[in-house]
Amino acid sequence: MANHLFLPLISPILAAALAVIFTHQQWRWLARGVVLMSITFNLGYSLWLIWLIGSEGRQVTQASNWIAPFGITFVADGASAIMLCVSSLLMLVTVIYSLSSLDPGYENFYYYPLLLLLLLGVSGAFLTGDIFNLYVWFEVLLLASFGLITLGGSRPQLEGGLKYVVLNLIGSTAFLIACGMLYGTVGTLNMAHVAERMQRVQNPSIVTAIACLFFFAYGSKAAVLPLFFWLPTSYHTPPAAVTAIFSGLLTKVGAYSLYRILGQVFQGELARLAPYVLLIAGLTMLVGVFGAMAQMNVRRILSFHIVSQIGYAIMGLGLASAAGLAAGLLFTAHVMIVKTALFFIGGAAEQIYGTGDLKKMGGLARREPALAIFWFLGILSLAGIPPMSGFFGKVALLQAGVNQGAYLISGVAAFTGILTFFSMLKIWNEVFWKKAYGDMSKLPRVTPGLLLPGAALVIISLALGLGAGMLVDYTNVAGEQLFDWAGYVISVCGDEGCEAAFEAALR
Amino acid sequence: MLTLNFILALTWMVLQRSFSFSDFVVGFSLGFAVITIAQVALREQLLETAKFRRHQDIGRYPLIVWKVLGFILFAFWSIIKANIDVARILLRPRLNINPGIIAVPLDVRSEVGITLLANLITLTPGTISIDISTNRDTLYVHCIDIQDADALRDDIKQSFERRVIELFP
Amino acid sequence: MTLFELLMTGLMVLTALSMALTVIRLLIGPSIPDRALAFDLVMVHAVALMGLYAVVVDQDLLVDAILVVAVLGFLGTVALARYIEKGGN
Amino acid sequence: MILLLAIAIGTLFAGAVYLMLRRSVVKLILGLVLLSHGVNLLIFTMGDGVRRAGLPIVDSSTGIAEPGTTDPLVQALILTAIVISFGLTAFIMALAYRATQAVQSDDLDDMAHTDRL
Amino acid sequence: MQKQVSYESIILRVVARLMLPILLLLSVFMLLRGHNMPGGGFIGGLVAASAIILQMIAFGPQEARGIIKINYLILAGVGILVAAMFGLPALVADLPYMTAFWIPEPIPGIGKIGTPVIFDLGVFLTVIAVTTKIALLLAEEPELFPLAMADDQEGGAPQV
Amino acid sequence: MTLTEWICFGLCLIGVIFMLLSSFGLLRLPDIYTRGHAAGKAGTLGIIGLLFGVGIYYGDILTIAKMFALIIFFLVTSPVSASIVERSAFVTEVKMTPSSGPNDLKGRYDEQGELQ
Amino acid sequence: MLLLIVLFAFATSPMGLLARREPRVLAGWGLAILPLIIFAALCAQIPVITDGGSIVEAIPWVPAMGLELRFSLDGLSLLFALIISGIGTLIVGYAGAYMEKDVGLGRFLVYMLLFMGAMLGLVLAGNVLTMFVFWELTSVTSYLLIGYKHDYPDARRGAQQSLLVTGFGGLALLVGLLLLGAAAQQVGVPVNQAYNLDAMLAAGDQIKQTALYGPALWLIFLGAFTKSAQFPFHFWLPGAMQAPTPASAFLHSATMVKAGVYLLARLAPGLGETPLWNYTLISVGGFTFVFGAIVAFRQNDIKALLAYTTLSQLGGLVLMIGLGGKYGSEALVTLILAHALYKSALFMTAGIIDHETGTRDLNRLGGLRHTMPVTMAIVTVALLSQMGIPILLGFVAKEWALKAALESTLPAPWPTLGLMAVLLAALGYIVAAWRLFKQSFLGAPTPELLTRHVHDPKPAMLLSPAIPALLSLLLPLGLLPAVSSLLSPAAAAVYGERFSFELYLYKEVNLALLLSLGAIALGTLLATQEQRLAAHRVIATVSGAELFDHFIDRMLALATWMTRTLQSGRMRTYILYSLLSFLLFVGLPFLAYGLDEMRIPYDAELQFHEIVVVSLIPVGIIATIMARSRLGAIIAVSSVGAMVSLLFVLFSAADLALTQLLIEVLSTVFLLFLFSVLPARFRSFSPAWVRWRDAGIAILFGMLMTGLVLATAPSTMFPPLAPYFLENSLAGGKGANVVNVILVDFRGLDTMGEITVLFIALLSIYGLLRFRTQRNALPLSGNEQQRPLPGATSNGSHAAPVPTAGSSREEA
């Protein structure tokens, strides 16, 4: 058994507890060290896990040593490993960015422990093989995000945060209802067991409604079309570092869960719902990008793009195939990195001007050329321009779509791509190219701490693009693993499957 | 404090519904821990009560026990009587009551004593103590049916306060 | 069902009805202290129902639960009253 | 029993929804509280038969449960859900209070600035 | 803004002080019996927190701070640490996280002791710390930062 | 039915009747102050009777002791609840039913909530 | 080799930064060595290609996507690569002189070199996806070049427009290529070869049979037409003249705009020769050919005039591909070469005129023949070549174009249309050229010009336009065999079979020659009427650019309206959306599929007190809704919580009931802590219809939930997990309270998460209540919520905390 799968949870939780215990000024260095060590450990571990899964396949263990499907199963496959890796990477970079961009006050109020706990929730969500346990990790990450988004207590944060919290709570409630109804219908919570029992359900039935319930729940976390309003209303309100890590992680956990639950566990239902999923995907892309076009604030534009990009992720799901899931994973991993980078860089620009209002910014390309270069590369990546990673995400999705005959959604995806570029160029034009109105010499300069995290991520995006061969191979494997529910069942419950294990245990 | 610790140990055993020695040990140590945690509150209360305690009361343990027992019986009887009284009022076909609030001057001084008195008044016929003046010399009592306010005041002072003051000054 | 259980169940029904009366006061108020008082009595009824239920299903495990409910009733009522005062009229 | 519970659940959800659609911060919170009651009851009905008798406590010497014991799993799940929603509710209360403080109004419609174009 | 009034209550104070040790004892009782009877870390922790919250109601949050002098934030961290660490022995033994280990014989007066009991203790500590601290924070908030409502004179916000 | 069960039933019945009375009083009495009497007293006796009955049912001394503890708890707390609710009604100026009785408390609270 | 060339181009591009310092003239010509090296390396390959060989290099990039880093050199790519690197050399040198006073020259040259690398990659690519990669890079680098003078709104606008149009086309192209790839896979090409150009073309005949061919082709056309500024996507090209002239000369004459043509030429041998292909290209190309030529002479800006002749010329190239056949291919490659030479010369001289006189407005120029004789000579040669006057390369090319139309085997009327287009365009060119020449060099200088000291620039600047102009003249005079041997493999690559052809100046009097001469004569005649023609509204020129801008504006307005409508900021609206989606997402499938499973169970065990407890729940809810005060509502909700706990008791869930009640009471206490200080009374002023609407939604929602419960709860499809926990609780979990054993053992991880949630709640609330930054105090309006004044603070940190009672760390 792969008992090491618990390490990425134990590490942040212990570190967070220690960091809280050591908040006193004189122990500050210790708290910071613990935080950084924990995240670095997670990053290293997830890289190792990627390698391990690449060579040995899925990793499974049972919490508290109770056999599946009764205990809580932890499973890592390609998809979880990729997501785990990207999230710890983003977290590490965010911590570094925060150290240089945030007021020290944040540290007094447990900013770093909250980040760690966010990472804990995210990691748990990626690794668990139990639907209710997934709910718990979701709540962990949500509550951490609630704390982070309101930390600082400015009026916009409070106003936006309240909407963020309440709308997310509705999603969580739906999730909980779905868990309950699932247990009521199929009598189990273990994902593998559910997947197996789904095969014996008379279709279509109430199970379809339950699948839709899950779609609603995760959809509202992922910010799909009629459920995204919490995102643009709140994401621009906290400090840039928080927005950046949110953009990287939160909605993506929703997307991941959609992949895991609908793409794998409810695969039969997904096949039936695919057209609607694609419809929602397309509308989400368009509405998101239109929203971005209407905005005149750096982070608000970027926030709406999150919505739009979730549309792409959902498109991967709606294709209902291994290729679609693989492409979606690739796209999601890419967008997590690049989006975070753009928020970092945008945040740096915002910090220079003291505002994110495009009308009040300008002339940054001359003053901070390095910032400009990385921003430009970032938007190239986001717009899917080769050789940045975004190109491969886009092409993978389009390829999957076109190969499966989903022409309309592919067209919409392509069209959204150019609109994305358009609205990102608006920021470029207004912030970097346009002449500054006032005297720029009074403005603060960008510090390495503000520049480097974003730059590093942009470079990673470039590197992922140049090394896309390996990446795509891996995501393809991950997509196949995700789509192969039967293999998943065997990994979790053994060759006989979960039902056999269930019956044997009760005999 | 030691008494309290014993009481807590006893309470523990009652809760556990097991009067074995090990339970006593555990109960006693837990009681100790709890007292340690709550010592600030408890110490204040004990000091406050001790301030008003007269010297002659100390060392008359049997008398105190006797008084306590008597007090409990009295209290129970009062409570039952009170309930029946109120029931009678409630079940009257027409409500014909004359409620009001009276002020009762207090002789009892300690917080515990005042509390005991106030609670007793609340539990007994047709009266509820509402509040005690900040300087602790007046108790305000709501009565459901006042025929004679002064008689009521005297009754309270004679039957209740006297008994209370014997236990807690 | 034995006669005893039947009788006790009958008592539960009575208690439940009594509680319903209390809840009506809670519904109609009119003042906030009225509602607080009604809430206190609801909690008392809850304790009563739990006691009766413990007898009906013969589960002495519930007795400790009653203790906790009693504590809560007190806490809730006291809190309500204190904050009614704080809030003013 | 299930019918009874189902109606109770429906009522709780309906009440929650109505309250959540109000403009008052406090009503919103109360709506969320009702919502979590509704969900908890809903999960409860999903247990292995909702039965009146039989606490999910096994005989402490034999380890055998009485026949007809209720489903302990849903109880555990609801417990978890209750505690989680407690944390959330406490947070929302604090947040709502702070927002009310900042906006100087408990009217949710006054808290619409972050969306202004 | 509301006027700040105290409305001290002697009887409440006395009863609250009296209840404190008893409720704390009750909370430990609920904790320890949890594994075999209704109770456990959560319920125990919440009962203990109720005991402290009762002090806050009776004395006000500021004074209640003085009654039990604990840094609840650190206590919460310790609780989490205790709960999270109990699963580590299993990992060392190459078993999954949280696999239970038990001392074979029950300890008189307490019962069987094993890692799940320690876990429950961690839960207990966390719940006490979290609930109490949240209560303290919430209770102090209106006192430190009173509300100023724009439409105070109209007696409340409009409702739809 | 055994004797214990009869005793138990009887005690419980008394308790329930008192509880009914208290709810009834809560509905019937004219103002909050008088309702407090119904709730505070009848409710207390009701619960005492009931808990006695339950204690008797289990029969063993330990359970009865526990019930006693519970009863003492109620005796300590319920008057406090009643009293403090009444006071809250008074300080928030909930109207009293018209009567010829005295009102010695009227106007005794000052601005700081101190009682003279 | 090829890989090295592309790599070299990219890797050396940062060297452009060397030109940041003085003397920039030297830096320019110094850096020109970089393209020159490439040019030389390519020249070294000429023999291989003219011998009929080709070079292919491939390294895998993303095999799973069929994306291979594959480069191949054949006649066509060699021709293009030579043009790119050759003219690139001249342009880099020219830029150093032209932008001598511009501190940004370094940056500019980096862009230029990057662009050249992208362009080389594009023409050398042997895999359509690789080609697309470079295609996009050319768009991006050209964006940077066009927007080089980004302080000017027009430059930004032009850059954005060109990027949007070519980017849009690029996406269409991508989808088109992916469709082609899908078609290739359908006909049996393996995935990793599906985008390989050779494999694709080899399977061309089968691909043409698939249903995907048509759509794919349309999308590819879209890509090619936008890139090559074909009507109606032409408008970005004049806008792109905002680029510094060296960039225009490079991008918009010789290289980037030809990428579309190149792509079509590349695909022609395998995927061409279908009616769709030929007729579309002839129509679009022919129309653009004529349109550009006619619009050109109406322009007053030299660069605009050149831009229109360029797009016209691009139309001509597309037309040639459309005409196809051997002659079409020959004409195509000849035209490409001729155009590259004269147009780059013209652009560079236009730059010189601008540079020296300070204007490009034809109406403000004049009489430059005296002051800028050398320039005039270069312009004259280039213009003559463009007009197709004999002995210049343009003449030869025009001859071949006429021949291509005349010899075409396509059905009527397509060849005739092509012919007409060639002739009409030729007329237009003559008029345009005459207008340019007359307005700038003849007549008298304007007073403005007289005040400036106008003269020919230094040789460093003149050299670059002189060379291509000279080549336009010299190549036909004796070098035609060499040119033919270079162009033959190119034409063969377009045609798809090996063949060779010989260019000649004069062989015999044939129809083509006569037509050509006739056109020249007629053109000369028309040129005398140039003033009247220029003023005449021959074609009501709808400015595509304005239309495009209008389109963008409308789209933005739509976006704003939509966002305002959806993102209203009101919580209840958002909740409403959420609830309605719930009804939609869950209600509909439930009605469709789940309704059958709903059953109303009969329950004999139901007891009266349970009914009472349950029915008190709605009573409590109604009390909450009706409550006139906050506290009243809070109390009512608490009573509902008490009822729910009681229900748990009655249904044997003691732990649950206790926890629920504890939490209920604590939540109530928390609410009291915070909200009892709000003004006591609610005001309830909602319009009745809103309340009824909400009540309706609430009831629907409640019914749905009831229905869901009734459909799921009583049915048991599968045995549940529960018995296992009951069986193993004492034995495995060492506890009799199964619920607690589940919490701390079976599902201990849930509990771990759960206390973590509490922990986080504590930290969050602590921060929320005690951490207050200054941002609080600031006014809030619209997008603006932070420090409103740029530069108001020198401190880089986010915000300074206000010292508050709790902001320092507290002890307990």
Ligand code: NA
């Ligand atoms: Na079921």
Ligand code: NA
């Ligand atoms: Na996000």
